Amino acid sequence: MFLSRLLDPVKLAAREAGAELWRLYQTGDFQQQQKADASPVTSADLAANSIIIDRLSTIAADIPIISEESYQVPLAQRQNWPRYWLIDPMDGTQEFVARSGDFAVSIALVERGWPALGVIYWPKEDVMYYASRGNGAFKQQHNLINRIHVNTHQAGNILKIAISRRQPLQPIIDLMQHAEQVEYIALGSCSLKSCLVAEGKADCYLRLGPTGEWDTGAVHVIVEEAGGKILDSEFTALSYNQRTTLANPDFMVMGKASIPWSDLVKSRPTERDLSA
16 A cells, blocks of 8 residues: 555656656756766756655655665665665666667665665656556556566567667677577667566566666566566576665566576676675
């Protein structure tokens, strides 16, 4: 009941932040700079961040917030939180700057160390993906709402892999057990590629390179409620709010949970900071 009450206000917050991102995208009225890790950030990220934090603080003033674009709370302060918001005000800043339109707002609620509610809003297409634990996953485009499910990949069929259009393809090809039986689908934004898996348009998304827990929080519950799973590159579970760093290891978003994914995708070592 608690999650159900939160869902509509969170969707509204995501849509409002997305509308501001889209306005700034269309007008070009934003500034760009580099963060300490050399990744881009724009004034549009910060504007969306401000909107979301204001709205979430109104929705539930007692729930703390972790955002990619805000001060990162030390583990000692956050490790005993029963729940918290985990947000990426604009997932796909590079896509925003490159003018592809493939960027999205990502808002998750994490409870007891695991994502319990997730909302992804894609302003360009006016598409909302959302889920709450135990209640299924949904896609809303304009006023049409459909429940979504991962694809049930059949042995011998072409495997559809979502990939980044900004990263080289060869490292992904090298991970496939049978590379000749694969079709690659390029799209921007980590969360949007994960949602392709959740709605059955791709079978898998392999992510190599740096991401944060805010990149997977919202899509994690969406993918799980759609029947899939997200694991690191060694086929073990991700974690939330358990380490000093909020950085993710390499991970895989996979469709039907019963599929023997290790027969299709090679396991490989991943870097995971275990400090606590």
